[in-house]
Amino acid sequence: MTTTLAPTLSARLSLTPKTTLAGRLDGAWWPRSRDLAAELPPLVDALEERFGRITRxxxxxxxxxxxxxxxxxxxxxVHVGWFTEQDPDKLILLSYTIGRCDLLVIPPDTEPAAAARLMTAAAVPGSVLAAGALMSDEAATGRRMRDARSSEDAWDTDGGSAPAPLRHPVVGARMILLRGKPRR
Known part of the structure; x- marks a missing residue:
């Protein structure tokens, strides 16, 4: 009997470019689930070339x-520790060669457009924004975008924009809708 392992998916990761500008974050990670045992190995593998062997x-x-x-x-x-004082939206990785790597953790169920914005924002060199601030900003941006769409929908469906007058099929005269009934 042969056991076949499912292929490991690569880590969804965005890192700051190598510059002299140090920021609060070194990038962002968008795991596919909340299962650390399954999600950490591909992340560690993806980071080891740049940060060396991740140990904690x-x-x-x-x-x-x-x-x-x-x-x-x-x-x-890799040894895993937890600290309630740590920002819940951040993951800290430690290596012997480079030291420390701080990543924004994007929730697995985040919509792709929001995740892309967060990954880009977290990878800005020299950024002073903390992980929690980025998540709060994105939540506000997402709400504003949803509110704008729902306002436009409400405007169109609640009578905010008037429909174009209908033409009478025989005469060609314009008709105006009053209380849902055509009137000439």
């Missing part, structure tokens, strides 16, 4: 239903 990860347990103590990565084990 710190999370806030508010966003993760289960926080394992250790996670197997390619060729080594």
């Amino acid at each position: 990860v710190a999370v806030n347990p508010t966003r993760w239903p289960v926080v394992p103590h250790k996670v197997a990565a390619t060729g080594h084990t």
Whole structure:
């Protein structure tokens, strides 16, 4: 009997370009689920070329239903710790070579357009915005976009924009709708 493992999906990741401008975040990560044991190995693999061997990860347990103590990565084990004082929207990764990497964690159920905006904002070199601030800004932006769409819909459906007058099929005269009935 042969066991076939499902292919591991690559990490959805956006990193700041290598510059001298240090910011509060080193980028953003958009996991596909809230399962740290499944999500961390592809993230660690994706980061090791730039940051060296990742040895420890710190999370806030508010966003993760289960926080394992250790996670197997390619060729080594990553120790996972949790701290309630840490920003719940941030993941901290530690390596022996580079030191520390702070990533914004975008919730798995985030719409792709919002995730793209967050990934771009978190990767701006020298940004002073914290993870929580980026998430709050995106929530406000998303609300404004939804409110604008619903306002336009309400305007169109609640009588805000008048329909064009109808033409009488025989005479060609204009008709105006009053209380849903055509009138000449």
